[in-house]
Amino acid sequence: MLKVAILDDYQNVSQEFVDLKKLSGKYEFKIFSEPFLDEANAIEQLLDFEALLIMRERTPITKNLINSLNNLKYIITSGTRNNAIDLQAAKKKKIIVSGTEINFTSTSELTWGLILGLARNFKEEIDNMYQGYWQSTIGFELKGKILGLVGLGRVGSQVAKIGKAFGMEIIAWSENLNLDTCKELDVLPCSKEDLLQNSDIISIHVQGGERYKELIKLKELDMMKKTSFLINTSRGSIVNEDDLIIALSTNVIAGAGLDVYEKEPLPEGNKLRFLPNVLLMPHIGYVTAENYSTFYTQMIEGLEACVAGKPLRVLE
Numbered sequence: 001m002l003k004v005a006i007l008d009d010y011q012n013v014s015q016e017f018v019d020l021k022k023l024s025g026k027y028e029f030k031i032f033s034e035p036f037l038d039e040a041n042a043i044e045q046l047l048d049f050e051a052l053l054i055m056r057e058r059t060p061i062t063k064n065l066i067n068s069l070n071n072l073k074y075i076i077t078s079g080t081r082n083n084a085i086d087l088q089a090a091k092k093k094k095i096i097v098s099g100t101e102i103n104f105t106s107t108s109e110l111t112w113g114l115i116l117g118l119a120r121n122f123k124e125e126i127d128n129m130y131q132g133y134w135q136s137t138i139g140f141e142l143k144g145k146i147l148g149l150v151g152l153g154r155v156g157s158q159v160a161k162i163g164k165a166f167g168m169e170i171i172a173w174s175e176n177l178n179l180d181t182c183k184e185l186d187v188l189p190c191s192k193e194d195l196l197q198n199s200d201i202i203s204i205h206v207q208g209g210e211r212y213k214e215l216i217k218l219k220e221l222d223m224m225k226k227t228s229f230l231i232n233t234s235r236g237s238i239v240n241e242d243d244l245i246i247a248l249s250t251n252v253i254a255g256a257g258l259d260v261y262e263k264e265p266l267p268e269g270n271k272l273r274f275l276p277n278v279l280l281m282p283h284i285g286y287v288t289a290e291n292y293s294t295f296y297t298q299m300i301e302g303l304e305a306c307v308a309g310k311p312l313r314v315l316e
Helices: 039-046 063-068 087-092 105-119 122-130 154-165 179-185 192-198 218-223 241-249 289-307
Strands: 002-006 027-031 051-054 074-077 096-098 146-150 169-173 201-204 229-232 255-258 278-280
Touching (some): 039 063, 074 289, 096 289, 105 122, 105 154, 105 201, 105 255, 105 278, 146 192, 169 192
Parallel strands (some): 229 255
């Protein structure tokens, strides 16, 4: 039987979306619901497996890991891309890498949850309600405020539409900003500097990777209004985390809403956990029943297709 590892099932819910028992005659599954301690631990535990079913942007599938797993034939990831996989190393070893469909609505919805949570002080007010207090903060309205979007792709466009519904002015910047999309959505294109200086809320919606790595450092945070908020539901590497902690600790900006981090899961002692002006979520932008149903169903479908010699949704 083909040995298959299901990685990154943090909530231990994969079997709620697919019936692995029906496939027990063909495959031997093992579910990993905890992150590996490090790469050496991952290699040790995955040495015998021929297929990995992984959740995007969780366990890094590096060149070293790929080269160390001599039995590995297939990698099936959730989503249409996964920057945590070294595709060149996989290709060199003739390992097939395929993906699944993904719904980006969930991330845009969470973005607005973070924005509203900061605007109306959800964290503090919710905590205070459980402590017996009443009305301890004053929030602000979104209407008339400037929302700056770093990226106007699939997620950024959805966020822009909702911003318009709130009566916000939307501005956008990225290195490959589509001006036709800006015109269609009534979004004002601008320079990165103008976006940083004028936005009341900045929300990041560009891809991870080297192009945008540490796009936001202390220099950029210093350019923002002291009353502004930074939202990141894209990738942790886009914002220098140490610089952000400094900016939040010294009130360079008013606050931040984060769903992604440089190291995930976020270490227990990370300073972000102890700042009063940051709203933290545990990278749940794509974690919905709808997405998980698609992910796990199509992972199994992709595995079956690979075994049959007719792989689907191959990542190049």
